[in-house]
Amino acid sequence: MVFAFIADLSTSAAILLIVSLAAICLFEAINGFHDTANAVATVIYTKTLPPNVAVVWSGIMNFLGVFFGGVVMAWILGFFSSSGDSHGGIAVAMGIVKLMPLNEMMASSLGETISLVLAVLFAAIAWNLGTWYYGIPCSSSHTLIGGLLGAGFAFSTVHASAKVNWGKASEIGSSLLISPLFGFSLAIMLMYLLRVFVKSKRIFKEPDPKKPPPFWIRAILVLTCTLVSFFHGSNDGQKGVGLLLVVMMAFLPTQYALDSRVSPAQLKDAATNIERALLQEAATAPNAGTLQAFAQEARDLSTTLDTLNSQSKTALLELRKGIQKLNGGLRGAIAGGVIADKATKETVRSQVKRLESSYEFAPTWMILMISICLGIGTMIGWKRIVVTIGEKIGKSHLTYAQGASAELCAAATIGVSTGLGLPVSTTHVLSSGIAGTMVAQGGIKNLQRGTIKNIILAWLLTLPVSFSLAFVLFFILRIII
Numbered sequence: 362m363v364f365a366f367i368a369d370l371s372t373s374a375a376i377l378l379i380v381s382l383a384a385i386c387l388f389e390a391i392n393g394f395h396d397t398a399n400a401v402a403t404v405i406y407t408k409t410l411p412p413n414v415a416v417v418w419s420g421i422m423n424f425l426g427v428f429f430g431g432v433v434m435a436w437i438l439g440f441f442s443s444s445g446d447s448h449g450g451i452a453v454a455m456g457i458v459k460l461m462p463l464n465e466m467m468a469s470s471l472g473e474t475i476s477l478v479l480a481v482l483f484a485a486i487a488w489n490l491g492t493w494y495y496g497i498p499c500s501s502s503h504t505l506i507g508g509l510l511g512a513g514f515a516f517s518t519v520h521a522s523a524k525v526n527w528g529k530a531s532e533i534g535s536s537l538l539i540s541p542l543f544g545f546s547l548a549i550m551l552m553y554l555l556r557v558f559v560k561s562k563r564i565f566k567e568p569d570p571k572k573p574p575p576f577w578i579r580a581i582l583v584l585t586c587t588l589v590s591f592f593h594g595s596n597d598g599q600k601g602v603g604l605l606l607v608v609m610m611a612f613l614p615t616q617y618a619l620d621s622r623v624s625p626a627q628l629k630d631a632a633t634n635i636e637r638a639l640l641q642e643a644a645t646a647p648n649a650g651t652l653q654a655f656a657q658e659a660r661d662l663s664t665t666l667d668t669l670n671s672q673s674k675t676a677l678l679e680l681r682k683g684i685q686k687l688n689g690g691l692r693g694a695i696a697g698g699v700i701a702d703k704a705t706k707e708t709v710r711s712q713v714k715r716l717e718s719s720y721e722f723a724p725t726w727m728i729l730m731i732s733i734c735l736g737i738g739t740m741i742g743w744k745r746i747v748v749t750i751g752e753k754i755g756k757s758h759l760t761y762a763q764g765a766s767a768e769l770c771a772a773a774t775i776g777v778s779t780g781l782g783l784p785v786s787t788t789h790v791l792s793s794g795i796a797g798t799m800v801a802q803g804g805i806k807n808l809q810r811g812t813i814k815n816i817i818l819a820w821l822l823t824l825p826v827s828f829s830l831a832f833v834l835f836f837i838l839r840i841i842i
Contacts, residue, residue: 374612377475377842381608384482386734389601391489392501393423393738396597396787400589402795403764408568409582416740418583419590424736426594427602428728451723452782453596457603458721460509460530462516462523464682466607467614467674469520474611476838477516481508482604484830492819499819500786505600506533507827514828515835536783541793541820544770548797551766564761565802578761585768592775593787594735600784601731602723609727618677620722628684629666631715635659635691638708642700651699658687681720688713754792754816755799756807763802767794792816 370378400422401415410418466474485504492499513525556565564578573579609617636659643652662683670676691713694700700709755763771791778785799807 370612374471377471378608378612381475381478381482381612382605384479384486385601385604385608386730388482388486388489388501388505388604389598389731389734390738390741391486391493392597392601393420393735394741395489395493395499395501396593396739400586400593400768400791402791403759403768404582404586406568406759407574407578407582407761407764408570409574409579409764410586415586419586420736420739422587422590423594423598423739424732426591426596427598427732427735429595451599451602451721453599453779453784454603454606454723455721456529456533456782456784457505457509457600458606460506460526460533461513461607462520462525463607463610464678464685465520465523466516467610467618467678471611472842473516473519473839476835476842477512478604478608478611479838479842480512480515480831480834481505483834484508484511484827487830488823488827492823497815497819499823500788501597502600502784502786503789503820503823504827505604506530506784507824508831511828511831512835515832519839533784536778536785540774540778540785541789544767544774544790545793545797547770547774548766548794549801551770552762552798552801555762555766559762564765566760567758568761574761578765581765582761582768585765585772588772589768589775589787589791590739592772592779594732595779596775596785597787598728598731598735599779601735602727605727605731606723614674615672615677618674618681619719622722623719625666625669625671628716628719629663631712632659632662632666632687635687635709635712636663638705638712639700642702642705646701648699651694655687655690655694658690662687684716684719688716754795754809754812755802756809757799757803759795760798760802763795763798766798766801767791770794770797789820 400419401410401412404410404415405412409415461477466477485501485508488504489499489501510525510530513523517523517525563575568574574582606617636656639652639656639659643649643656646652662680665680665683669680691700691709695706695710700706768791771787771794774790775785775787796808796813
């Protein structure tokens, strides 16, 4: 457990670590109650479940989603694509980590690294609380990523060798942009399909406040609420795990730069297998020189592992960089056809995954900590956003069909995004889904323009505001700490 290592830190560093952990817990709790409405608004406003029952159930499913959601979706997608890379079910967390100039952070002073981490957290917490207070559905994902990019960019202005991963940022940005548009369109389509194939017209009418919904409707809505909650945990919970990993690598690089559960002997075995496979193909391949160069890199990695000092921060960071460099080169060689033999590809791919497991990992205690914070947060402070989702997006009352359609679209979008390792905005996907069902029900005039305007405005402002806040906070905290 993390607290066993506090004794290894100075008093000031230990205090900063506790502050950082508390800030992450607060961010995840806010994320929970800020985004709870996305799962429970439909079951509450269709009288399917009482509010307290809905919120507690959603909290439990969020908790379970952090633990199992990534693994479930990675397995499902891997079933259809044998080349899929699950990252042990924590691909979203790794996406967050990859946004940061992590190797340079771990090599720099603790004060600067913590200034970066706290700048991200304080900026995200401030914007999330502000939008929650005014009842505006706002994306915690946009907020967090804007903060990460802003603080990372500020850090890179001080350290020329540190670079923000703009390629990964662009990939995540595309996911955040496309997912609500997809949710909006899919919800409209699903509403039309329901009208064609479902004979019962009751699901398209406003719920009777004096009568409970039919059992089959209630079962469907509880199921969709469960799925949204579970996949919200699987996606948003992993963002907290990614943040927690960054903090622990900053404070305790010798413990968290590489996974202690993966021994040097295991890494050496993987590097040796790669070297042998490449040399075997090089014996008959026309591009033997390139393959031999990669084999030499694998041999150099084996040599490094033979003389590794696991207590040396510098040695561990150099080993981490070496593994990442080799893995990146080999993945590119496979994708570019440099490694052509099928058997060699399979060997190299499997051994690359073994090497990757040494630096793409999340200890169980981290996942448990984030699960608890997200689950508890889900059970409190939910009413402000629920009212907006349930009453203020459309002019008509939410129907059974609208609730089921919006949540089914949201669950599918979030689940697939989790499996692909892409952070996605639960808030934007669900609220755009609700908007889509309102359009399908009564046309564009069925939307409340004021609410839609505020949601879009928050959507447009979140990234630049959180980016700017984190950028400025980094330099302020750098002076203070």
